Amino acid sequence: MKILKPITITDALLTDTNVHEAISLEWDSGTTYADGVFVYVANGTQRDIYESLQGSNLNKSPATETAWWRYRSKTYAPYSASYNYDVGDTVADAANHKVYESLQNSNTGHALAETAWWLDVGATEPWKVFDAKVGSQTERTGTIEIEITPATLVGGITLLNVDGISVNVTVTDASEGEVYNEDIDLLSTENVYDAYTYCFAPFLYTKNVVKTDLPPYIGATISITITAESDTATVKCGEIVVGEVDYPGGSLEGLGFQIIDFSRKTADAYGNFTVTERAFSQRPGVDVMVDNSLLAYTKLVLETYRATPVVWIPTEVENLASAYLTYGYMRTARVVTSYLEYSILTLEIEGLT
Numbered sequence: 001m002k003i004l005k006p007i008t009i010t011d012a013l014l015t016d017t018n019v020h021e022a023i024s025l026e027w028d029s030g031t032t033y034a035d036g037v038f039v040y041v042a043n044g045t046q047r048d049i050y051e052s053l054q055g056s057n058l059n060k061s062p063a064t065e066t067a068w069w070r071y072r073s074k075t076y077a078p079y080s081a082s083y084n085y086d087v088g089d090t091v092a093d094a095a096n097h098k099v100y101e102s103l104q105n106s107n108t109g110h111a112l113a114e115t116a117w118w119l120d121v122g123a124t125e126p127w128k129v130f131d132a133k134v135g136s137q138t139e140r141t142g143t144i145e146i147e148i149t150p151a152t153l154v155g156g157i158t159l160l161n162v163d164g165i166s167v168n169v170t171v172t173d174a175s176e177g178e179v180y181n182e183d184i185d186l187l188s189t190e191n192v193y194d195a196y197t198y199c200f201a202p203f204l205y206t207k208n209v210v211k212t213d214l215p216p217y218i219g220a221t222i223s224i225t226i227t228a229e230s231d232t233a234t235v236k237c238g239e240i241v242v243g244e245v246d247y248p249g250g251s252l253e254g255l256g257f258q259i260i261d262f263s264r265k266t267a268d269a270y271g272n273f274t275v276t277e278r279a280f281s282q283r284p285g286v287d288v289m290v291d292n293s294l295l296a297y298t299k300l301v302l303e304t305y306r307a308t309p310v311v312w313i314p315t316e317v318e319n320l321a322s323a324y325l326t327y328g329y330m331r332t333a334r335v336v337t338s339y340l341e342y343s344i345l346t347l348e349i350e351g352l353t
Contacts, residue, residue, distance in 0.1 A: 001251045001288045004156045004311035006243040009130040016147035019126040019140050020049050022094045033057040045077045045089045073140040084108045097127040129240040134160050135279045135353050137236040144226040144235050155245040156212040158311045161238025170223040179215045208322040212245045241311050248298040249290040251314045257284040279353035282326050286314040288345040302333050312349050326351040
């Protein structure tokens with residue numbers, strides 16, 4: 001059993017990303033664009049972001065000329081107090097990494113803090129992976145590239161709710177250069193168990209990744225690259241968590257988990273069901289054998305993080321690690337000291353949606 005204690009990612013720690021939060025260059029048919037230039041095409045208050053694939057790119061519509069432009073992601077126009085917003089219009093507050101949706105027509109001059117006029121709908125695109133909401137995903141075509149430079153010790157990293165084919169994690173120290181480089185293939189063979197499934201089973205990709213062997217370099221840069229199956233395919237990630245790793249003890253046999261579904265299922269008078277799909281939460285249960293010499297420290301860790309989401313890693317056994325990996329809160333903890341050298345810690349964990 002390991003616990004990954006997350007550090008809070010701030011503007012200072014997120015040192016680079018290829019996911020746009022804001023963009024000011026609007027596409028113009030009379031402008032010639034170089035290879036690699038990013039522009040946006042307005043769709044109401046939404047801004048669709050495109051990357052130029054060639055030089056001498058003149059009068060080629062980003063929405064239709066796919067040999068010249070590649071759609072990458074979307075963002076929203078920055079809030080303006082003088083603009084007249086209609087219901088459903090969405091704006092970005094890049095300073096606070098938030099997105100807001102207008103709740104009324106004729107919405108002019110109303111501050112984003114006025115909840116009768118604006119709804120906080122979540123984080124901006126690059127910050128969704130740090131919003132403590134596993135279900136909200138950062139999206140981009142081709143790759144998601146994120147660079148974090150923590151000022152503290154980092155021993156582990158977790159990626160949750162990933163849609164892609166591979167992940168690379170690289171750690172670079174300012175003095176010693178590259179000290180860690182790990183490629184993780186997300187293609188899983190869990191659903192392949194005979195000749196028929198080898199030939200005909202659908203491709204299955206692991207959704208969660210955890211590495212707890214990052215070298216202990218304070219101030220090193222951690223680079224994460226998540227890759228889609230092609231440059232036009234969309235890659236997604238729900239959450240990225242980095243921090244120190246604690247090891248309270250070994251998990252005992254008998255791991256289990258529940259899935260709590262928040263979808264709403266209603267039946268009419270004739271028994272016909274209507275389902276409103278909503279988020280779900282994972283709730284693992286695990287017994288941990290804790291050395292009595294570490295019991296006071298383990299208790300302190302649990303008390304410290306009782307109201308803070310952490311990453312719970314009950315096992316790193318292949319084919320089990322992804323299933324039990326949970327980002328969430330300790331729901332209950334019970335300790336029984338029945339032996340001279342060790343105690344049994346029973347944890348119930350509630351995962352975030």
